[in-house]
Amino acid sequence: MTSPILTARSGLARRLYGPAGWLAILVAVLVAFLLFPVLNLAVAPESPFHISAYWVTLIGKIMCYAMVAIAMDLIWGYAGILSLGHGLFFALGGYAMGMYLMRQIGRDGQYQSDMPDFMVFLDWKEFPLAWWNSDQFWWCALLVVAVPGLLAYAFGFFAFRSRVKGVYFSIITQALTYAAMLLFFRNNTGFGGNNGFTDFKRILGTPITTPETRMVLFAVTAAVLIGTLLLARTIVTSKLGRILTAIRDAEQRVMFCGYNPVHYKLFIWVVSAMICGLAGALYVPQVGIINPGEMSPANSIEIAIWVAVGGRGTLVGAVLGAFLVNGGKSFLTQQFPEYWFYFLGLIFILSTLFLPNGVVGLVKSWRKK
Amino acid sequence: MRLILLLAIFFSTQAAALDRALVDKLGFGESDEKVVAINAIAASGDPRAAEVLGALAEGELQTSGKLVIIVKNDEAFDAASGDKLALPEEREDVVANNRLRGAVSAALAALKLLSPDRQQRLAALKELSDNAEGADVAMLGIVRRALAAETDPGVKPLLEQVAASLELKGGDREARIAALQRLAGSSSANAKTLLLSYIETEKDADLLAEARKSLRAVEGKRAWAERAGLAFTGISLGSILLLAALGLAITYGLMGVINMAHGELIMIGAYTTYAVQTLFRTKFGAAFDWYLLAALPAAFAVSAAVGMLLERLVIRWLYGRPLETLLATWGISLVLIQTVRTLFGAQNVQVENPAFMSGGVEVLSGVVLPYSRIVIVIFAAAVLAGMWLLLTRTRLGLFVRGVTQNRAMASCVGVPTHRVDTWAFGLGSGIAGLAGCALSQIGNVGPDLGQGYIVDSFMVVVLGGVGQLAGTVYAALGLGFANKLLESWQGAVIAKILVLVFIVIFIQKRPQGLFAVKGRMADA
Amino acid sequence: MSAAAMHAPGQSGSGDASLGHVATGTLDATHGVVLYLEDISVSFDGFKALNKLSLAIDVGELRCVIGPNGAGKTTMMDVITGKTRPDEGTVFFGQTIDLTRLTEPEIAHAGIGRKFQKPTIFEHHSVFENLELSMKADKRVRKTLFAKLSSEEGDRIAEMLDRIRLADSAGREAGLLSHGQKQWLEIGMLLMQEPKLLLLDEPVAGMSDDETERTAELFLTLAGKHSLVVVEHDMAFIGKIARKVTVLHEGSVLAEGPLAQVQEDPRVIEVYLGR
Ligand SMILES: Nc1ncnc2c1ncn2[C@@H]1O[C@H](COP(=O)(O)OP(=O)(O)OP(=O)(O)O)[C@@H](O)[C@H]1O
Numbered sequence A: 001m002t003s004p005i006l007t008a009r010s011g012l013a014r015r016l017y018g019p020a021g022w023l024a025i026l027v028a029v030l031v032a033f034l035l036f037p038v039l040n041l042a043v044a045p046e047s048p049f050h051i052s053a054y055w056v057t058l059i060g061k062i063m064c065y066a067m068v069a070i071a072m073d074l075i076w077g078y079a080g081i082l083s084l085g086h087g088l089f090f091a092l093g094g095y096a097m098g099m100y101l102m103r104q105i106g107r108d109g110q111y112q113s114d115m116p117d118f119m120v121f122l123d124w125k126e127f128p129l130a131w132w133n134s135d136q137f138w139w140c141a142l143l144v145v146a147v148p149g150l151l152a153y154a155f156g157f158f159a160f161r162s163r164v165k166g167v168y169f170s171i172i173t174q175a176l177t178y179a180a181m182l183l184f185f186r187n188n189t190g191f192g193g194n195n196g197f198t199d200f201k202r203i204l205g206t207p208i209t210t211p212e213t214r215m216v217l218f219a220v221t222a223a224v225l226i227g228t229l230l231l232a233r234t235i236v237t238s239k240l241g242r243i244l245t246a247i248r249d250a251e252q253r254v255m256f257c258g259y260n261p262v263h264y265k266l267f268i269w270v271v272s273a274m275i276c277g278l279a280g281a282l283y284v285p286q287v288g289i290i291n292p293g294e295m296s297p298a299n300s301i302e303i304a305i306w307v308a309v310g311g312r313g314t315l316v317g318a319v320l321g322a323f324l325v326n327g328g329k330s331f332l333t334q335q336f337p338e339y340w341f342y343f344l345g346l347i348f349i350l351s352t353l354f355l356p357n358g359v360v361g362l363v364k365s366w367r368k369k
Numbered sequence B: 001m002r003l004i005l006l007l008a009i010f011f012s013t014q015a016a017a018l019d020r021a022l023v024d025k026l027g028f029g030e031s032d033e034k035v036v037a038i039n040a041i042a043a044s045g046d047p048r049a050a051e052v053l054g055a056l057a058e059g060e061l062q063t064s065g066k067l068v069i070i071v072k073n074d075e076a077f078d079a080a081s082g083d084k085l086a087l088p089e090e091r092e093d094v095v096a097n098n099r100l101r102g103a104v105s106a107a108l109a110a111l112k113l114l115s116p117d118r119q120q121r122l123a124a125l126k127e128l129s130d131n132a133e134g135a136d137v138a139m140l141g142i143v144r145r146a147l148a149a150e151t152d153p154g155v156k157p158l159l160e161q162v163a164a165s166l167e168l169k170g171g172d173r174e175a176r177i178a179a180l181q182r183l184a185g186s187s188s189a190n191a192k193t194l195l196l197s198y199i200e201t202e203k204d205a206d207l208l209a210e211a212r213k214s215l216r217a218v219e220g221k222r223a224w225a226e227r228a229g230l231a232f233t234g235i236s237l238g239s240i241l242l243l244a245a246l247g248l249a250i251t252y253g254l255m256g257v258i259n260m261a262h263g264e265l266i267m268i269g270a271y272t273t274y275a276v277q278t279l280f281r282t283k284f285g286a287a288f289d290w291y292l293l294a295a296l297p298a299a300f301a302v303s304a305a306v307g308m309l310l311e312r313l314v315i316r317w318l319y320g321r322p323l324e325t326l327l328a329t330w331g332i333s334l335v336l337i338q339t340v341r342t343l344f345g346a347q348n349v350q351v352e353n354p355a356f357m358s359g360g361v362e363v364l365s366g367v368v369l370p371y372s373r374i375v376i377v378i379f380a381a382a383v384l385a386g387m388w389l390l391l392t393r394t395r396l397g398l399f400v401r402g403v404t405q406n407r408a409m410a411s412c413v414g415v416p417t418h419r420v421d422t423w424a425f426g427l428g429s430g431i432a433g434l435a436g437c438a439l440s441q442i443g444n445v446g447p448d449l450g451q452g453y454i455v456d457s458f459m460v461v462v463l464g465g466v467g468q469l470a471g472t473v474y475a476a477l478g479l480g481f482a483n484k485l486l487e488s489w490q491g492a493v494i495a496k497i498l499v500l501v502f503i504v505i506f507i508q509k510r511p512q513g514l515f516a517v518k519g520r521m522a523d524a
Numbered sequence C: 001m002s003a004a005a006m007h008a009p010g011q012s013g014s015g016d017a018s019l020g021h022v023a024t025g026t027l028d029a030t031h032g033v034v035l036y037l038e039d040i041s042v043s044f045d046g047f048k049a050l051n052k053l054s055l056a057i058d059v060g061e062l063r064c065v066i067g068p069n070g071a072g073k074t075t076m077m078d079v080i081t082g083k084t085r086p087d088e089g090t091v092f093f094g095q096t097i098d099l100t101r102l103t104e105p106e107i108a109h110a111g112i113g114r115k116f117q118k119p120t121i122f123e124h125h126s127v128f129e130n131l132e133l134s135m136k137a138d139k140r141v142r143k144t145l146f147a148k149l150s151s152e153e154g155d156r157i158a159e160m161l162d163r164i165r166l167a168d169s170a171g172r173e174a175g176l177l178s179h180g181q182k183q184w185l186e187i188g189m190l191l192m193q194e195p196k197l198l199l200l201d202e203p204v205a206g207m208s209d210d211e212t213e214r215t216a217e218l219f220l221t222l223a224g225k226h227s228l229v230v231v232e233h234d235m236a237f238i239g240k241i242a243r244k245v246t247v248l249h250e251g252s253v254l255a256e257g258p259l260a261q262v263q264e265d266p267r268v269i270e271v272y273l274g275r
């Protein structure tokens, strides 16, 4: 079998998924690591079987979104906490990776300076403190999870301790990402203002736009996505996962059972934020740009609808929802741009009204019949 | 206008004549001499002074041989006497450089201080106090005369200030001290710069001390003026936030419905105002200034109708599921924005103020309150009062409060809870429409208008405490003030961020808002 | 019952700051009193729900608390379990543990279990999982993430399932149980916590006569090993289990003593019949 987990700790493997589930994952692995690379790199562009760069980037991008959706499902679907600020964690991860990519441009920028173009433009002579060590990949990779994680910890600590719940929590997370967006829009903040980071040239010394690099990024993303899914599944099938759902359903009871809900919420909140950061870091090199628009409240709230469409509290539903909605988005924004907002708006309305358990729930209820 | 006046003076004073030596200097002298001549001519108080100086300013003063003449409509007059001459062939312009022009306009203004027309005098004073050079010391006589004659309380303080500035330049010690003391009463920026520059040049210790004292007084007054201005912008922003949040105070605060499309209901109100305005412009141009009277009820009605429709179609089915409501209403907001884009285009549309709302009053020198903002403050107060009356004095209000406090019980005693929900939601939405109508008067109207207010309005309601009208008011005003205060200190973006951060911290400290209701409601 | 037996078995990892750690003292009930409330007052918007309430529960005692609606019985439990902070007064668990200073989970750890007036169980979990989650164990985040059910723990759960007569429904979603079954499940969850003191708010509401009967038996077997405070309106039930009864009225103790004596008390009769 391909999965080492499966052979090494079959107990855990059985806990995570049944045979059908593992089979589906196996198929996904084959598609991502075999089918895509071959059809994209080895098959000639004229062939009807060729997968174009457009599709590789699109699917790669959506896989990043799927990770965010898993993160959202952990916190919303399982712990019942709706975050309207997950776009912030995603963007922070993206910015951390973006810093490294900006440094990798080296002297190939417009101004042929060691500093990124926007800094030269602002007439800055040295790097701001936040850019310390940002030419080191390991350091930025650390920031990718550490920054969202620490911010989430600080914010969550106060919020959960003060028992901020439900809609209140959602609204202040929205305010949080909104405030961060305003902050990043400023040139003085030191992250490129309006334009953010773009025009990347290299990653780890290799050119970033070649088909090979693109495919490597795609494969890494797929691997991390599957890893995230399994990790999330491990969490929710553990006793801790059951406690999270218990908190969602009857927090009082959980407290009187002797669990401190604050710590549990904080744990899953931070894990969720770190997954978002990771997703953002994989997203930026593939898409080639990161700007404060990613922090807009509208972006964050859209994440929730991916999960709602797929089905809350199922993880697979989150991945499915991310693919459905974003697939629909890229189709509609190209074919009928003016209808996209109607479509998105209607998804929000209809899925909450008629699909309380999402597509996964729908399929389940069909099966039962 | 000025010309007519000059001509009037000219015809009434045919006989008088100016000192020919002075006039010659004006025509042939060096720059410095010319300035001296200008001031001397003005100071003479001669009725013809204005004409000659005016001619210099207009480029009508010319020289022909040894004679200084005024050429007007191909007719020549002797500058000194005003007698009509034959138009000489050989003529040369007297060139007035910037410095001369400044001197002339100051001198002319000084002369106009004696005008019987109040408007004229005010214009002249403005000219004199805005003029960088200020009036020349030579004008002191005229200004003193004007001051002695002035009785109008609207003009006198300004005149006193101009006089004081001249006394500081030309008066004797006693006069200077008096002038310094008089300046202490002023609050204008001019008085401050005047004192500052005076302090730099004065050597006399007593005078210097006096000047410093006056400067402190002026600065103190100016600080108050600035604070007053800040307070007003704070109140103004507060009233806007209040308007935006009042509707939410009903739909969210009382009914507990998280309506993310609230901003879009505001936007619909603004677009309704735009539509009514366009209708008036094309159909009833004469009554254009009154279009707001029609736009207010229209904005209320349209937004209320949309709100009631939403309640019936969507929100009703999600009562008790706040997070789902949040998502569904967000979807509604997207649909509404796109609908407006389809109907009116993605660009901003122009909503014009009616005439009575443009302009403003200057309450203190340098503090201008735009009428549109004043009207909105009053309007916000009126809407608040109306809403309060509606909630406390009417059956609907009673029902709404009953239903929100105990739905089951209210339904048992025969309150039609479903209909109350619809009407209450309509009311909240209608108020959002009114807010939109008001906002259209002070800002851009575009499809995204509502998005900018949704975070703010929720902050207001959350901060104020759910179900608390008084809390909403305090929170709106408080946020308005805080925002403006921080803005004057750190700039708009940082101010906004600080306020948001503050709210985030505040909510964590007091999750139930400023006016917490301790009790069972709070547990939910 | 000896004092030593009342000590909570070694609180693991004291001083450890890891997530989920709950630090409480150990129960010291040397003077035979397990719970001691003195002069407790609670007010909501000026309304006094509890007014100088004093109460002492002995180790192993089964105390019934009765009183008309709104007397403050539930509020009293809220105060004991940390859900509501008293405006004044002290609450001591044993000699040393000041409950007004602890959070809800800390109080649960100290050894107080509570059944709510409205049954609160984890509706989306199976009956088995409900018991598993409430079982006495290390309740810190890291431990629960890697927790594995030992066979000994499985046995305890199975035992409890038998005891609360839900063995057949072990795999069912708890939300699907009948009202009476939910009450039993909640009692079972309490017992899994192995508390020293059980607070039971209207435990037999919604139960059939048969179930009520069995509940009474259960409580009588629990008394002695645990201390119990039972709030009930069902006087027939109280009659079966009552030893000492406390009558609450308007936030303070109106009468206290054996049931028969309390029922004779003219003030109690006045309170119950006068309205
Ligand atoms: N959180 C709260 N906010 C406001 N009032 C409250 C709150 N909790 C309790 N009360 C009031 O305090 C009084 C006592 O309530 P409590 O629930 O303790 O009564 P009870 O004796 O348990 O009544 P019942 O037999 O109906 O359960 C009641 O009048 C109740 O309305």
Ligand SMILES: [Mg+2]
Binding pocket: C073, C074, C075, C117, C201
């Ligand atoms: Mg009660």
